[in-house]
Amino acid sequence: MFRRIALIATVAVGSVVAVAQAQEQTDPNVVARQSLMRLNAYNIGVLGSMAQGRMEYDAARASAAATSLYHLSLVDQSRMWPPGSDTSSIENTRALPALWDNMDDVMMRGMALRTAAEDMMNAAGTDLASLQGAIGALGASCGGCHRAYRQPD
Numbered sequence: 001m002f003r004r005i006a007l008i009a010t011v012a013v014g015s016v017v018a019v020a021q022a023q024e025q026t027d028p029n030v031v032a033r034q035s036l037m038r039l040n041a042y043n044i045g046v047l048g049s050m051a052q053g054r055m056e057y058d059a060a061r062a063s064a065a066a067t068s069l070y071h072l073s074l075v076d077q078s079r080m081w082p083p084g085s086d087t088s089s090i091e092n093t094r095a096l097p098a099l100w101d102n103m104d105d106v107m108m109r110g111m112a113l114r115t116a117a118e119d120m121m122n123a124a125g126t127d128l129a130s131l132q133g134a135i136g137a138l139g140a141s142c143g144g145c146h147r148a149y150r151q152p153d
Helices: 002-023 028-051 059-073 103-123 128-149
Strands: none
Touching: 028 059, 028 128, 059 103, 059 128, 103 128
């Protein structure tokens, strides 16, 4: 367990540096949140690819991705969303100003992600059918927040 958390932390630090350089973002809070979102997307990408048959199902890899995703959902993000770090205030972010006006809703959606990630963690390594059964709620928890609070590409 400690090894997995240490690995997640190591990857997160590397991602922070890469994102900061790639996007020239100077606010470390924004760099951290963008790195966290990239790590979420990476792990969801593995799970989604398996669920859709674009990647062969591998119980160990699915379990690792789901466990990582769950632990990422436990990260305290409170400092990563400072007021004034939205699309109308800074460059290189997709966070819409509405996020800060609806923090109770955002927190509720964050809890839905944590629940969906925990359900996926319990299902992913079981078999492909279990992973496929959990992917819908996971995708909905991400997509619901993104549709409401993230600027489209």
